[in-house]
Amino acid sequence: MSQFEEDLRTHLGGEAERIPAVPRELWLRIVEGDTGFHVNRLAVASAAVAALFILGAVALLAQPRPGPAGGPVEAASPRTSPKPSPPGKPSPAVPAASAFSCGATPAGGTQSAVGNLTALRVAHQNGFDRVTFEFAGAGIPVYQVSQQADAHFKEDASGRDINLQGQRGLKVVFHGAGTADAAGQPTYTGGNDLTLSPGGAIAEVRAVGNFERVLSWGVGLNAARGCLRVTELAAPERLVIDVQDSPPAG
Amino acid sequence: MGSLLDRVRSGDQDAFAVFVDRYGLKVLRIATLIVRDPDLAEDVCQEVFLKGWRRIGSLEGEDPEAWLSRIAANEAISAWRRRNRLAALRERLGLVPRRGEAATSDERVDLARALDRLGAGDRAVLVLHYYRDLSVEATAAALGIPVDTAKSRLKAALRRLRELTGASEGAT
Numbered sequence: 001m002s003q004f005e006e007d008l009r010t011h012l013g014g015e016a017e018r019i020p021a022v023p024r025e026l027w028l029r030i031v032e033g034d035t036g037f038h039v040n041r042l043a044v045a046s047a048a049v050a051a052l053f054i055l056g057a058v059a060l061l062a063q064p065r066p067g068p069a070g071g072p073v074e075a076a077s078p079r080t081s082p083k084p085s086p087p088g089k090p091s092p093a094v095p096a097a098s099a100f101s102c103g104a105t106p107a108g109g110t111q112s113a114v115g116n117l118t119a120l121r122v123a124h125q126n127g128f129d130r131v132t133f134e135f136a137g138a139g140i141p142v143y144q145v146s147q148q149a150d151a152h153f154k155e156d157a158s159g160r161d162i163n164l165q166g167q168r169g170l171k172v173v174f175h176g177a178g179t180a181d182a183a184g185q186p187t188y189t190g191g192n193d194l195t196l197s198p199g200g201a202i203a204e205v206r207a208v209g210n211f212e213r214v215l216s217w218g219v220g221l222n223a224a225r226g227c228l229r230v231t232e233l234a235a236p237e238r239l240v241i242d243v244q245d246s247p248p249a250g
Numbered sequence: 251m252g253s254l255l256d257r258v259r260s261g262d263q264d265a266f267a268v269f270v271d272r273y274g275l276k277v278l279r280i281a282t283l284i285v286r287d288p289d290l291a292e293d294v295c296q297e298v299f300l301k302g303w304r305r306i307g308s309l310e311g312e313d314p315e316a317w318l319s320r321i322a323a324n325e326a327i328s329a330w331r332r333r334n335r336l337a338a339l340r341e342r343l344g345l346v347p348r349r350g351e352a353a354t355s356d357e358r359v360d361l362a363r364a365l366d367r368l369g370a371g372d373r374a375v376l377v378l379h380y381y382r383d384l385s386v387e388a389t390a391a392a393l394g395i396p397v398d399t400a401k402s403r404l405k406a407a408l409r410r411l412r413e414l415t416g417a418s419e420g421a422t
């Protein structure tokens with residue numbers, strides 16, 4: 001090894017040693033945010049890249065050279081503006097925990113929103129399980145959550161039978177949603193079949209359709225009844241579905 | 251160690267905290283060396299453990315540190331490239347002023363600044379080989395690139411560092 005390479009090795013070691021520990025805030029973000037509301041600037045950046053890519057394409061088509069700074073800025077979606085809070089700080093979790101609703105079939109989203117899935121997280125929480133769908137784009141795509149008395153699903157559009165673990169099921173359908181950006185690059189590279197350890201309300205979460213901008217996920221439930229709490233969060237756009245562990249009898 | 255991994259696999263949050271305690275600093279250091287930005291490195295570190303937590307079931311027989319280092323290196327490269335794409339787009343759209351040109355070839359810089367001027371892919375090769383002490387073959391495997399590519403990338407990165415710092419080629 002040359003002296004230069006030795007110097008490089010020493011230098012890299014020295015740079016590394018200058019980081020004495022994992023900052024407490026980061027540790028908390030990892031450990032306490034790992035299974036719940038994980039706010040990640042990388043996902044935000046990906047969303048911003050996607051939004052800017054679209055903006056850029058529009059701007060470049062309309063005008064061969066970038067115009068004065070004022071033009072494109074006005075065209076920018078407010079959602080792509082810097083967040084008011086410092087990046088990387090945990091965003092508010094579920095605002096003032098709303099009540100669970102048994103048998104609920106929530107629906108919502110933004111009518112004009114077109115979003116691409118960037119992350120899916122499933123986790124046990126205290127008293128409930130949480131599944132979080134995260135999107136790049138301005139607004140959560142229009143969605144419907146339906147409940148079913150079994151965990152059998154039909155794949156969209158093949159019609160193939162998909163049997164999930166669990167006794168009941170939820171089907172979550174997003175319209176105007178996909179898993180790839182305008183350039184065809186995947187925005188979601190996570191698993192399409194997530195199985196949770198036993199004991200919670202959710203047994204399995206699996207992709208059951210991704211066809212013509214309709215994105216469907218099946219959720220297999222252990223719970224005897226599907227008592228849900230659904231929350232929409234922004235920056236980044238997330239749909240959070242909580243399923244209660246031990247719903248009230250009746 | 252097996253029992254800790256088993257507990258992490260089973261979703262034990264306390265075990266996961268111990269896991270982060272044990273490997274967090276190593277991951278953060280690798281990420282920092284590659285992305286050269288403390289905030290971005292923290293994001294990478296967070297993402298590495300999120301991915302690690304999701305994929306812990308696939309960790310069979312491999313040293314967790316090596317496994318996490320591999321995820322960290324690749325995640326760092328991706329994060330750095332994403333950020334650069336975003337910066338380039340913002341410049342192109344006129345949302346931010348264009349960055350100044352890089353230093354001229356006549357300007358000599360220290361090793362830290364020279365490293366700043368490499369791409370993340372080149373830095374990842376250097377970090378895994380010289381900081382993590384991986385062989386070229388192991389470095390290539392960690393980054394998912396052919397061994398010949400790792401060798402040529404290593405050679406080119408060293409040559410670029412020598413140019414930037416003014417070190418002589420034959421310095422031994």
